[in-house]
Amino acid sequence: MKKLLFICIAALAVLASCNDYETYGDKKEKERNAISKFISDYQIVVIDEDQFILQGYTTDTARNEFVKLNKSGVYMQIARPGCGEKLKDGETANICCRFREFNIEGDSATLRNNTDIYAARVDVMRVTNTSGTFSGSFTQGIMISVYGSASVPAGWLVPFSYIKVGRPKNFTDEKAKVRLIVPHSQGHTIAAQDVLPYYYEITYEKEA
Secondary structure, three states, rough: OOOHHHHHHHHHHHHHHHOOOOHHHHHHHHHHHHHHHHHOOOOEEEEEEHHHHHOOOOOOOOHOOOEEEEOOOOOEEEOOOOOOOOOOOEEEEEEEEEEEEEEOOOOOEEOOOOHHHHHHOOEEEEEEEEEEEEEEEEOOOOOHHHHHHOOOOHOOOOOOOOHOOOEEEEOOOOEEEEEEOHHHHHHHHHHHHHOOOOOEEEEEEEEO
């Protein structure tokens, strides 16, 4: 009798664990819902790429516009287009980044280096433009130390097609600044592993 009871309890435990198991499809659905809620909560106006092109590759920050880029699934707002020039075809440059990271699904801030406290901890990535395709790796910064990988998240490279990355030389110049909603497929190692979307505010400028 005790043996039968033990078998029943074990079977129920296995069944419960199976019911708690999330498939990749479940996690993707959870991610989509989290992004939709974030967009709603922060009153983001999503425009498509056709509208983005008609607006001269700009997003209206007064309306809190983000363009959804179909190829990557990244949502992007260009807060400041930057100064100087875009990264040219065949060019490789060291790009300094200040950023704030927010776990959309966890509803919490995770990393940042964009305050005076972290002034010495700028992240630097070496980026190459190959016929309009951008690749990069971190050479220093907290992204490497926290996530254990020098690979730049693909989502961080998306803005390079649209922004200038020069260094400000006078009071009217501004470094490029973007806001991004990055799905797990375009994120860092933890995002990809756990199927988590992240929000970023990032500035870009060439290293001196």
